Amino acid sequence: MVRTPLTPEERERGERLGRLLREAREASAGRSMADVAAAAGISAETLRKIETGRAPTPAFFTVAALASALGLSMDDLVARCVLTPA
Template sequence: MVRNPLTPEQIDAGRRLGQALRAARGEKSLDEVAAAAQMSPETLRKVESGRLPSPAFGSVVLLCRALDLDVEHVARVWLHGPVVVRAG
């Protein structure tokens, strides 16, 4: 089975995902989070940098669990970018 190339929009979404996950990791070590998400540190590095813009769903779920993130929030970031809350 041949996989279609990712669109520019999907690549941008992967970058947003990576940035959000990296921000959520904060001061936690790459190795610590990768181990908690049952992936290699190199895979996590690729996701965070946007070089792996379309990680497997299970990997995203495990990363959300390791970083105490809501999967729905991460999905919104992937779809639309960071959610900005404005003072009213």
């Protein structure tokens, strides 16, 4: 199956999500990528890809697990990732 290319907006939203997650991880007593990934039940490489925007559309349950591991609200993440029209 061929995946439809992501729009620039989808890529930007994924980059925002990655930045938010990285900032939250670093703000929570400088937790390591491996620690947060293990708490969320994903690999450190998957977290690295999400944080750097190389995986701009992670699965819902992956985002939910990361939010839980970092003590973030899903509502807050959604609100902060929504693109506002220019």
